[in-house]
Amino acid sequence: MLHVDLDAFFASVEILDDPSLAGKPVCVGGAGARGVIASASYEARRYGVHSAMPSVIALRMCPDLIILPGRFERYEVYSRRFHDIINDLTPNYEPLGLDEAFCDLRSLRRLSVAPLEAAARLRGRIGDELGLLSGVGLGRNKLFAKLASKRSKPRVVNGGLVEGPGVVWVSRDLESAWLEELPVRALWGVGPATAAKLEKLGLRYVRDLALVDESTLAHHVGPAMAASLSAYAKGEDFREVVAQREVKSVGHDQTFARSLEGVDAVLEAMKVHAAVVARALRGQSRVARTFTVIVRFDDRTSVSRSQTLAFGLDDEVGIAAIAGALVQSMELHNLVRLLALHASSFLERSRNAMQLTFAIDTVTPDTRNRAVEVGRDRQVGHEALRDAVDEIRRRFGRTSVGTASELREDGVTIVTQRGSHAFGPEQTP
């Protein structure tokens, strides 16, 4: 098994596109009070900055830190080229996010390609063709390949950068020595919560896990987690490479710079969410039957409400109606810092039995379950309008046309006979 991981991916792409950033502490992430770092250049890491860190903390550690907002279309371009290179090595690979992948190298064995040779060539091509650095791990299974790629990376030691080996192979006879010293937190699936549970049981290192039987473990962390932990502790990992995964949900989350107060403000924001989710669904030619609304309050507690329909939806009017009804079924006792809308239970568009539209004005908390109304004429009108809007955006860009509620998201240019005026996000023309 091979695991390949691009170094500081988002930050590196920003530096490639703007060489004046080279050698400076650069991050991609949210710069506001509630922003976090998504990717940090190694120069930034020298100050202790790392991904998932709140931006205000990062700025405290490194006052000169440059935080860029992130251009995900750009990262996707690089990601596709990255995947193309991997695909030349083997089509049996599994992407993990935009910048990582597992490759099953068993087919290469038949071609007598040595793993170390394949790894070196892969890194070489990524460097030559993309201008990006990467780390590669090799091992008997996903567990060891991933642990190895982590160790292949550059490290910050006493504020100085130490180059990594680039390629690391955990050979069979080294496996147990590796596992011995690892803290449980290093294992896939063990985050802060599980690590704390294990700590309470006196299980701090992977070697400790091997001493506990699975049923005892299951008592504390559940049967699925117990099974994988017991396997990992023995160096076993039966996860296969899954080459093409089907997307199972799409959603949109937004944490507001200033929390929302009151149901009207939440409903207004939800219209933007519905438009974003609807656009994502149509972009994938899918319709969704289940819609979930999640609200996080200022005290960081969350509540969710979901509803599954008998048919699928991909239009913002219908989705906004369902999502709005779900919002109204919640008690908003506190300021809302995050609003999320997720769509799941996909159907292929062509297999959707009926495409209904909603009389949005009939949706109240009482009528949540009757929110659906058939409106044949309105449906035809909405679909024609929607398809026209999609087409205009395809030809002239995403911000070329939109509903009033979407203007807050992207900004817009209003053109009149007297000239044009650009409005930014959060401005109401």
Next chain:
DNA sequence: TCTGGGGTCCTAGGACCC
């Protein structure tokens, strides 16, 4: 006024079907 946004998977309870 320290913690994002894109996702996946797991768990537990309840309703329902045979």
Next chain:
DNA sequence: TCTGGGGTCCTAGGACCC
């Protein structure tokens, strides 16, 4: 005059990954 067990689907919440 009482009620099992297998299975699926839905809902709410939580943990984790990049």
